[in-house]
Every structure is written in C-alpha cells, then in structure tokens.
Amino acid sequence: MSKDPCKILLVDDEEDILLAGKLLLKQHFASVITTSDPYRIPGLLQETDFDVVLLDMNYSTGATSSKEGFHWLKQILQLSPKTQVILMTAYGDIEMAVRALKEGATDFVLKPWQNDKLLAILRTACQNKLGLKKRSAESAENNNTAYHYDGFIGVSPAMQRVYQTIDKVARTEANVLILGENGTGKEVAARALHRKSKRADNAFEKVDLGAVSETLFESELFGHAKGAFTDAKEDRIGRLEAATGGTLFLDEIGNLSHSLQAKLLTVLQSRQVVRLGTNKPRPIDIRLICATNMPVYDMVKEGAFRQDLLYRINTVEIHLPPLRERREDIKLLIEHFLRVYCEKYDRPNLGISSSTIRRLSEYHWPGNIRELDHAMERAVILCDGDELHPDDFYLAPGGAPQHSQRVEVFSENEYTLEALEKMMVQKALVKHSGNITHAAKELGITRTALYRRIEKHGL
C-alpha cells in the first residue's frame, strides 16, 4: 500500500492516544509528529508545513469546555491558513464540533475513534490540502507543468491518452474501470477522476476489497445496527453510505469472491443499502470507480467474475500501461523522485549520472512506478557520495525481477520467526514475479499486511 504524501501533527495530552495514533497513522501517511504540549504547536508549524493537524480540544486536567481547543484552532489557522485542522471530541460534544467547523476546522472525529473512519477523514483532509498546494504551485510555476497531470508524471503517448480519457469522463457520472499492473497508478487515476468531477468537494471513499475479509464485507460496506452481531457495539455507517454525494473507489475488485460479487451487484443495481441488523433500505448516491490488476475478461470466461457485474462497472475503461511500455517517462520519474527524496532526506547536492539513468531506463520494472519510487528512496538513503550510480540500485542483470536475486539462504541456526517470515515473503514474491496480490494470497495475508512486511524487512 502506498502512503499518502501527507504530513500530520497529532496533539493530545494523553500519551496513550499519541502512541495509538502514531502507530496507526504512520502506516498510512508519510510523516506523523506527535506532541502532548499544545504550546509547541506554533514552533512545530514554523519548522514543518503540516498538511493536517489532529487536535484535541481539552488539555488542563478535568477541562471539558473546549476553550483551549478553540484557542489553538484559531492560532493554527492564523499561522498556517492552508493547514487542515481536524478536532477530536468526546462523544456528546457534537454541538461544540459544529461550532468548530464554523470557525474553520475541516472536520471532527469522535474519541475513541474508529480507525477506518479516522483514516478516511484524514485522507480527505490531506487531499484538500494537497489540492490547495498544487493549485498554488501550478499558478506559481506554469513553465514546469508540461509533464505533470494531476498527480501523474509522464509525457509518453500512452499516458497522454490516459489524461485525455480522464478529462473526458471525469465530469460525467459514468462508472469507470481502471485496469493495470500493480503500481502503475490506478489509485492516482481514480483520485484525479474524483478531483476533476462535480463531486470533488464531497468524499472520496476508497475500499481495498483485497483487504476486506469475507465475514466483515457486509458490515464494512453496508454498515450495521448496534447488536447486529456480537461485536456490533454501536450503529455504524458503511463505506457505501459514507461515499454518498462523492466517489466510491473499489480497489482490487477482481479479488472479490463469487458470493460477494452477487451482494455488491444487488446494491449497485438497486442503489440502496440495508445496514446489517435492520430492514430499512437507505439510498446511496455514488459515482463508482473500480480498479484491478487481474485479467477480469479472462475471469469472466472462466466463470470467476460475473459478467453482469463487469458490465455494471465498466462503462468506461482506462488502461494504465506498465512502465516498461513507456520508457520515455522513466527519466522524468527518476528526476521527480530524486527531487522528492533529496528534499526529504536533506541531500541537496545529490545527483545522478546519465549512465545510471540509462541503466534504470533499460530495467523492466515489474513493480512499475511504486518499485521505481522505492528504489530511488532506498538509493538516496544509502548513497554515500554525491552521485547515484547503478551500484546504488539493487537491480538484477538483464532486467529480471528485482526480488529474484535477493532470496537469501538461511542456515538452521538462523531460523528465528523473523527470519522465517522474511524468507516466506521473499519466496512468495519471487514465485509471483513481484505481483503483490498473488503473493499476498499465497501467504494468506492482505496486500496491506504484505506491504508492511516488505517495508519491515527492507525487501
């Protein structure tokens, strides 16, 4: 899973909240800073251009008035007007939260938070902020936009066709199916479609169907009433309802089992959901975007994917070409990621030799742009000199998948759980030529869990 390029500041006087928040958020966002002292906010805002501040409302012992929260909300908006502020409030403080929205907060979240709800709110806030940043950057440097297109970098004819299709369909309500290998930018395309649509001011709700278990599917997508099942402690809105007015992005739709395909189809046809444990249909007004790296048309022929569901979701199709089929974009992407990581890791003098660019352009990038992104980040971190050379990249000769060269052999003494886990992950990646979905399936874990392990073991 790719991290949102978003910088978040979490302010709360309870250390437990800070720890839980940091552990959750750093899996999904590029940078997460926490502080228990609100008086540090002005200094931290001066040091870092935070995209979002997640702010508790009360700091003094026993305080419940939220006066401090309002004070800090005002301060943040004065010091950094584009920063999105999300307030954390206790249950029952809804009136106060509404007042805070009027005073400039972007949104609020109830404590204790539900992880997926918090992540959805933060993602939307990040998109708002990044959209603002992008718009002001675009007007400031028009000369540098020739190869940029709403989150994409690339000038190849294949990408120009993608941009044209996005421009044509974004403002319609057509359902869009985005096809392409892992890491080719399917989510980037989905977000661009949303940002350019009439629904841009409403939610962009992403559901990774590869990561939702069969048992939780209905409650996650359709919601549930309190008591609908043992763990249903309170009423909960589903992701489809949450997307109402906006865009629902169903990622990895090819991974859906047959029975879940039927359930999803029923909802899409009727345009209403019934929360688990209730019998009241609720209308949903969504624009649907789906994506997959699976060969859905072959799957239909084999009976693994329902044809009627495919016809419902593929009004317009967008094919994202693999990087090896648009090599003219590789140099631009290398230069882009080099700029990003030199800034991130404070390496202003680091460059790249033209022979290295040539070598990287010849490689076949089975993991596409995500692999190039990670390779550049790793190289910038590890390079000791002022110029990146081919040796700074762990690329296989002849362009074979990167993972194939890197399976290590463990001796008996090294059979720790960690070592075994690393070995299993490597083996699965090699077997499936770096295809994350297939490797995750073989390992019996979600794609998100696999990405986490790849990061953890530095693969």
Ligand SMILES: Nc1ncnc2c1ncn2[C@@H]1O[C@H](COP(=O)(O)OP(=O)(O)OP(=O)(O)O)[C@@H](O)[C@H]1O
């Ligand atoms: N054309 C592009 N220019 C710049 N960055 C890109 C481009 N395409 C993709 N990326 C970046 O590459 C990474 C992978 O993109 P994204 O998550 O959209 O791919 P995906 O096809 O949805 O992958 P998966 O199928 O594995 O979910 C992200 O960090 C994204 O920002």
